[in-house]
Amino acid sequence: MIKVSNLDKSFGDKKILNDINFTLKSGEILSIVGDSGSGKTTLSKIILGLIKPDRGQIIYEGVDLVNLGKKDFKKYRKDIQIISQNPSSFFDPSMKLGRSVIEPLKNFKLKLDDEKLKDLIEEFKLDEKVLARYPHQVSGGEIQRLSIIRALLLEPKILILDEPTSMLDISVQAQILDILKRIQVDKNMSYIFISHDMEVVEIFSDRVLNLKNSKLI
């Protein structure tokens, strides 16, 4: 599905990622675990094209995403979506959530399928009324569910889950992971699941890689 080779990234003279190599297979949940500050979010941002690596390749559908310009990258941008550990940063505080949720569709000039949104709201056990609220008027669990719904409306092939439940309490965590797992199976999606919680990772994923001392093992 996606093949990462020989990836290096430094910030200043600090090497964060050193010769990272891995392949994400189709329909697989691949987990990347590592301590806080080990470079997990940096790696996700590189895959998303938000920051450039110093060296290396990311091959997706036969194309190296690293060397694509912004315009060419857009073609693949929809296929790879991220769920962040900090979902509120993705929502405009002055915009009603219902509008924010469909914003990416507009960016890709896609039409909203009302039925699909309704199904997702139901699947994630949300009340439709949250769409009429602003980000500060919902809970952390609700906003994270909405950020997942927003990503799923684009029908991505790959979802990067960057510690998606780290700020939620255990019961909400389990519920969201459960839904994510079901969706992954239903749609045969590929996930890169980033976490520092080995216990969750072992239940959730097919394969686990460990990011340690800037190397992926």
Ligand SMILES: Nc1ncnc2c1ncn2[C@@H]1O[C@H](COP(=O)(O)OP(=O)(O)O)[C@@H](O)[C@H]1O
């Ligand atoms: N834009 C940046 N400039 C300088 N240092 C950064 C930048 N982004 C991240 N870092 C540093 O790189 C390291 C890895 O960060 P990050 O990828 O966020 O780790 P993780 O997600 O595993 O907690 C940290 O030491 C962090 O401070």
Ligand SMILES: [Mg+2]
């Ligand atoms: Mg991080």
